[in-house]
Amino acid sequence: TASFSLNVNGGTHIVEADAKTPLLYILRNDLKLNGPKFGCGLGECGACAILIDGRAVRSCTIALGAVGRRSATTLEGLGSEEQLHPVQRAFIEEAAAQCGYCLNGMIIAVVALIGRNPEPHDDDIRDALRHHLCRCGTHVEILAAARKAVA
Numbered sequence: 001t002a003s004f005s006l007n008v009n010g011g012t013h014i015v016e017a018d019a020k021t022p023l024l025y026i027l028r029n030d031l032k033l034n035g036p037k038f039g040c041g042l043g044e045c046g047a048c049a050i051l052i053d054g055r056a057v058r059s060c061t062i063a064l065g066a067v068g069r070r071s072a073t074t075l076e077g078l079g080s081e082e083q084l085h086p087v088q089r090a091f092i093e094e095a096a097a098q099c100g101y102c103l104n105g106m107i108i109a110v111v112a113l114i115g116r117n118p119e120p121h122d123d124d125i126r127d128a129l130r131h132h133l134c135r136c137g138t139h140v141e142i143l144a145a146a147r148k149a150v151a
């Protein structure tokens with residue numbers, strides 16, 4: 001193992017682990033950030049998405065040793081309980097959760113989309129969410145929430 005300094009949600013965190021450890025494990029197990037979820041562990045479902053320098057990435061596919069000084073933001077870092085991020089608020093207002101397991105990734109994907117394209121069209125929203133799996137089938141509510149967030 002080795003020591004790594006991570007920049008997560010605006011703070012610096014020192015962790016001791018093997019460089020190959022998936023960043024998702026570090027976030028959940030060491031930093032106790034449970035926003036990102038373990039779904040597939042293979043980069044396929046999107047449940048573990050976080051932002052790195054504003055871009056949505058799948059934290060199960062990034063090795064701890066590959067993060068470097070880049071800035072990571074998890075669902076917890078988007079807003080606070082008193083001041084939710086507008087995308088979080090839109091998902092709550094549209095009751096977009098069934099089981100809620102996918103919503104971390106959905107929200108992160110919409111935040112990243114708005115970051116690179118402040119006025120996305122419907123096709124852009126669908127594209128951003130295309131590879132995020134929801135097994136409950138709440139896609140109608142999720143799309144409504146995403147549309148509300150970008151309106």
Ligand code: FES
Pocket residue numbers: 037038039040041042043044045046047048049058059060061
């Ligand atoms: Fe990372 Fe599924 S858990 S993409």
